[in-house]
Amino acid sequence: MSASRPSSAASTLVPIYLVAHRYMLYDVDTVSALRRDHHIIGTLIGTLPQSPQQNVFCGLPLELMPEEARLLVEVGVAYIVDDVKAHKQGFLDRGLSGEERKMYVNALQRQGADAARVTRMRAAERRERGLAQRREKQARKDLIKSTIEGVDTQTEDGSDNPRDMLTDRTCMTESGSVSTVTDKTINEEEEMQGDALLFTSRENSTSVREDSRSATPASVQSLRHKLAPLPDDEIQPITPTTSYPPLPQHPNEDSPPLSTLPLPTVPTSYPLFKFLHSRGYFLAPGLRFGCQYMAYPGDPLRYHSHFLCNGLDWDQDFDLMELVGGGRLGTGVKKGFLIGGEEQEGKARAFCVEWSGM
Amino acid sequence: MSTSTTPRNSSSSTPEDPTLSGLHQFIQDNRPPRDATHEAHAHKLALQVAHNLRFQHGWTEIRLHYHPSRQQATAHSLPRPVISGLPPQRLYMHSDEQIEVLQRQREQGKAGWPEVAPEREWVVPSQLQESWTLRRFGEVFDALSAVPAEKEGGRLHCANAIQLDGDEGLEITGNGSGSGAGSPSNGTPEREGTVTSNGNGHAPNKWRTGQPKRVLLATLDDDSTVVYYIVHDGIVKPRQN
Numbered sequence: 185m186s187a188s189r190p191s192s193a194a195s196t197l198v199p200i201y202l203v204a205h206r207y208m209l210y211d212v213d214t215v216s217a218l219r220r221d222h223h224i225i226g227t228l229i230g231t232l233p234q235s236p237q238q239n240v241f242c243g244l245p246l247e248l249m250p251e252e253a254r255l256l257v258e259v260g261v262a263y264i265v266d267d268v269k270a271h272k273q274g275f276l277d278r279g280l281s282g283e284e285r286k287m288y289v290n291a292l293q294r295q296g297a298d299a300a301r302v303t304r305m306r307a308a309e310r311r312e313r314g315l316a317q318r319r320e321k322q323a324r325k326d327l328i329k330s331t332i333e334g335v336d337t338q339t340e341d342g343s344d345n346p347r348d349m350l351t352d353r354t355c356m357t358e359s360g361s362v363s364t365v366t367d368k369t370i371n372e373e374e375e376m377q378g379d380a381l382l383f384t385s386r387e388n389s390t391s392v393r394e395d396s397r398s399a400t401p402a403s404v405q406s407l408r409h410k411l412a413p414l415p416d417d418e419i420q421p422i423t424p425t426t427s428y429p430p431l432p433q434h435p436n437e438d439s440p441p442l443s444t445l446p447l448p449t450v451p452t453s454y455p456l457f458k459f460l461h462s463r464g465y466f467l468a469p470g471l472r473f474g475c476q477y478m479a480y481p482g483d484p485l486r487y488h489s490h491f492l493c494n495g496l497d498w499d500q501d502f503d504l505m506e507l508v509g510g511g512r513l514g515t516g517v518k519k520g521f522l523i524g525g526e527e528q529e530g531k532a533r534a535f536c537v538e539w540s541g542m
Numbered sequence: 543m544s545t546s547t548t549p550r551n552s553s554s555s556t557p558e559d560p561t562l563s564g565l566h567q568f569i570q571d572n573r574p575p576r577d578a579t580h581e582a583h584a585h586k587l588a589l590q591v592a593h594n595l596r597f598q599h600g601w602t603e604i605r606l607h608y609h610p611s612r613q614q615a616t617a618h619s620l621p622r623p624v625i626s627g628l629p630p631q632r633l634y635m636h637s638d639e640q641i642e643v644l645q646r647q648r649e650q651g652k653a654g655w656p657e658v659a660p661e662r663e664w665v666v667p668s669q670l671q672e673s674w675t676l677r678r679f680g681e682v683f684d685a686l687s688a689v690p691a692e693k694e695g696g697r698l699h700c701a702n703a704i705q706l707d708g709d710e711g712l713e714i715t716g717n718g719s720g721s722g723a724g725s726p727s728n729g730t731p732e733r734e735g736t737v738t739s740n741g742n743g744h745a746p747n748k749w750r751t752g753q754p755k756r757v758l759l760a761t762l763d764d765d766s767t768v769v770y771y772i773v774h775d776g777i778v779k780p781r782q783n
Contacts, residue, residue: 490707520780
């Protein structure tokens with residue numbers, strides 16, 4: 185039975201994308217609206233590009249439990265879309281015209297070119313900074329060496345006279361680095377400044393000259409880089425994260441419907457899920473505690489969970505040991521153990537277990 | 543050494559057999575009432591749990607129930623014998639009630655925790671290897687009232703019960719009205735001088751009647767230890783522990 189979309193609310197229905205038996209959402213506005221209005225939280229599963237080697241903090245896309253997806257469809261807030269089929273239909277069958285497709289591809293290429301330029305600029309800046317630091321470090325080292333040993337290792341023109349070195353330094357530096365040199369105490373910042381000037385002003389060789397030119401403000405350099413055309417192989421390939429620009433997000437009614445699917449199949453704990461959800465609880469997967477759901481009295485960002493939940497059939501057998509295990513675990517982590525199921529059609533009943541302390 | 547100082551009702555108890563353990567003797571001394579339909583093992587299980595309540599945890603006024611409560615019960619039968627009794631201290635206090643008590647203390651300018659009267663509790667005996675269903679829990683709750691009535695249920699007999707400060711718990715029936723354990727079940731109120739537990743003469747605690755029903759689930763293990771869990775008939779947030 186395919187879910188029928190009410191015509192009046194067609195524009196506000198949210199598509200849930202079914203990709204290989206997982207229910208996904210890609211839009212941040214949808215995700216926040218569901219959390220705010222329907223207290224459905226899901227699980228963020230996307231790796232953050234800024235910190236890819238951890239999974240404590242994740243980003244979009246959001247994965248929904250089958251129970252959550254089914255509840256949203258039953259409540260009339262969302263509909264399920266077979267993502268693969270929708271893409272095939274959207275791009276190939278009903279399709280973009282040749283013109284649209286060319287535009288889209290060009291847009292992607294432009295994005296890739298911009299990204300490549302930005303990368304190149306950043307690399308150049310990093311190189312500059314690295315070279316400048318190396319120069320300063322080297323100059324400082326040489327200065328220390330020269331003041332201690334009296335050996336001039338810097339000058340290119342072969343001038344070996346310590347007096348010349350001293351006078352040159354007094355001319356070039358702005359701060360009183362002479363005093364620092366003579367005192368044999370080195371104020372690092374002043375030295376760096378002085379040495380940089382010393383080095384740049386004394387340059388004679390071409391390599392030094394080039395370095396000084398590249399030490400001019402980076403903006404000149406970046407402008408030159410920006411205007412230069414990029415070779416084709418440097419353009420970065422862009423993989424778009426959403427298909428919304430080419431595909432319409434909410435198809436209108438007269439266009440043939442995208443592949444809407446029947447209600448998701450859910451485990452037997454679904455009646456308990458629905459019951460707790462109707463009481464305003466936020467439900468998250470309970471794998472962490474060996475149960476099916478964790479029930480939060482409010483947003484998980486603000487509250488700890490109150491219950492570890494297991495949904496059962498009303499006549500399903502379970503060992504008392506499981507109840508005992510759940511009850512003790514719950515008490516140990518300051519939560520209640522909740523079991524429940526559908527007593528009659530549409531009516532669920534739940535029991536909470538905790539250790540008595542006796 | 544057993545010294546029975548008070549006369550035993552001769553029609554109920556078997557002669558004391560020194561080879562039997564105290565528990566075994568106790569089980570023998572308490573036969574189920576004639577109109578109870580429960581199986582023998584269910585009855586013995588209940589007796590074992592009652593014995594544990596009395597002698598390990600010091601509960602008093604322990605009674606055995608074979609029929610649903612007269613009030614607030616929607617089921618027709620009690621699936622297994624159920625125990626009710628009075629714990630020595632208050633066993634369960636809801637977190638919100640705790641807050642209320644503390645606020646009242648503050649208003650009255652007192653510090654610390656006040657004396658709270660213990661409340662009568664239901665105890666459902668079970669064995670740890672049993673398999674249950676949600677339906678069973680539902681049936682048990684449907685057959686019980688929110689608060690165990692004081693006058694219902696049958697008393698138990700213990701040959702060697704030591705009287706502790708006028709403790710009425712497992713009392714030795716001196717009079718002839720009791721004819722077997724669980725003497726007159728449910729229907730007739732006890733005519734002995736029943737001592738009402740402190741505070742139960744007043745209106746029941748609003749926290750008791752306003753909150754979902756609760757029972758203590760006693761689980762007996764093969765090594766004869768009994769562990770008790772509180773089961774609520776509804777969604778009740780956990781206590782701070």
